[in-house]
Amino acid sequence: MDNPIRQALVARQLEEQITARFPVGRRLKVLDVALRDGYQALRLARAGHEVTGLESDPALAAAVGRVLADEPEGIRERTHVVSGDSRSTGAHFLPGSFDVVLCHGALVPGDEPGPLLAGLGRVLASGGLLSLLVPNTGARAMRPGLAGDWEGALAGLALSDPADPDERALRLDALTAALTGMSTPLHRWxxxxxxxxxxxxxxxxxxxxxxxxxxxxxxxTDPYRAVADALHLCAVRD
Incomplete structure (x- = not known):
């Protein structure tokens, strides 16, 4: 599993948001963009939801397929893996097709998030939940600094320049504004x-x-969450 601590924490946070937003027992339609090892997708499929994973790397898609082969028939039937880039959702899915859309790790510093976010919002149903996991570019110096790596801490501080547009794009305030602008305002982070x-x-x-x-x-909890390695943003489609 890719980073079991991170996956476990995101799973708990995601479950909290799904439980708060949807009736218990409702089978949701879920899209996991940039599927990777499929941890969250498989967990939701095992919980009874219909899950589609979008993955551009054939090796990763094949690995998920091998895991699926060992799952019960019902889980295999409601889990689908589609070959495609994270920015190609519009080419594969109709508008409003999914109740929950996950995008965990597809956005990295230097990306322009607007086109990807617009595509995710387009396939999300009204009232649907968008779950984004992004690196916390504003706290790059924390981990090396705590480890006594002062050179790494200084490098992280130099990279965390809020005036740099490549850095600013993934900051919480910038993503909050982008989500609001696409009628999918931030609900919880x-x-x-x-x-x-x-x-x-x-x-x-x-x-x-x-x-x-x-x-x-x-x-x-503030102020701790602001210096985490990653930020998990949960937004709701108007």
């Missing part, structure tokens, strides 16, 4: 991995649960 980095292993048993409990609480 979380910090993901306040205390741990991407290379931190998730311990087994009670220690792992305590780690996740601390991360989950910090991820919804």
């Amino acid at each position: 979380y910090g993901v991995q306040v205390f741990t980095g991407g290379d931190t292993a998730l311990p087994d048993g009670e220690e792992g649960e305590r780690l996740l409990a601390a991360e989950e609480r910090a991820g919804r």
Whole structure:
């Protein structure tokens, strides 16, 4: 699994938003853009939802297919993998086709998020939930600084220039404005991995649960969530 701590935290946050927004037992239509290892998509399929994954890398799509082959027939029948780039949603799906759209990791610094976000909003049904996971470009110096890597911290501070348009595009305020402009205003946001980095292993048993409990609480609490490794934005289509 790609970064089990991050995946577990996002899963909990996503479940909270889905439970708050949709009736219990409703089978949702879910699109996972940039499917990758398919962790969130498979979790939602196992929960009874109809899931479509969009993935441009044939090797990643094939890996998800191998995992699906070992799943029960019902899960296989309601999980579909489509070959395509994250910005090609309009070519594959009709407007308003999905109740939930996930886009976790497709946006990186230097990207212009507008076209991708517009495509995601187009395929999201009215009242639907958009889940975005983006790197926290405003806190790049935190992890190296906490590790005593002062050269890395200085480099992160130099990259976190709010005047740089490449950096600003993925900042919370810029994404909030973009989402509002496409009639999908931000409903809730979380910090993901306040205390741990991407290379931190998730311990087994009670220690792992305590780690996740601390991360989950910090991820919804100011000022901690603002310095997390990543930001999880949950927006709702008007």
